[in-house]
Amino acid sequence: MKKFIAVLIVALFMSACASKATWDNMSEETIAAWKAEGVDAALANQYTEHSITPEKYGEWKALNITDAETIIAWNGSKFSADAAKNWMSGGFTLDEAVDNRAKGLSPVKKTQVEESKEETK
DSSP, X not given: OHHHHHHHHHHHHHHHHHHSOOSTTSOHHHHHXXXXXXXXXXXXXXXXXXXXXXXXXXXXXXXXXXOHHHHHHHHHTTOOHHHHHHHHHTTOOHHHHHHHHHTTOOOOOHHHHHHHHHHHO
């Protein structure tokens, strides 16, 4: 029984180590850049998979946008950090921003748009 428990503990330990994200696929320079931004290996790998560099992440972080899902979604829709911030500040969702950008529009606060609609009635 002791042998079984020992084997089980070793197996659990090894599987935990194997599932931990690593820096293996990155250069020392890239690792240092991610660490300078305060990003761990798991998140750095996730950003890298979505073509977000440490420098690009730094642009988002400088605008106080640090939620990974938000950054990945807006970046994936070809918005820069600055453009995304402008659309978000206007109260637009990503889908609304994509639709409006496709129409050649720029972000303005939704309240301004709705006020101007009221004035034209």
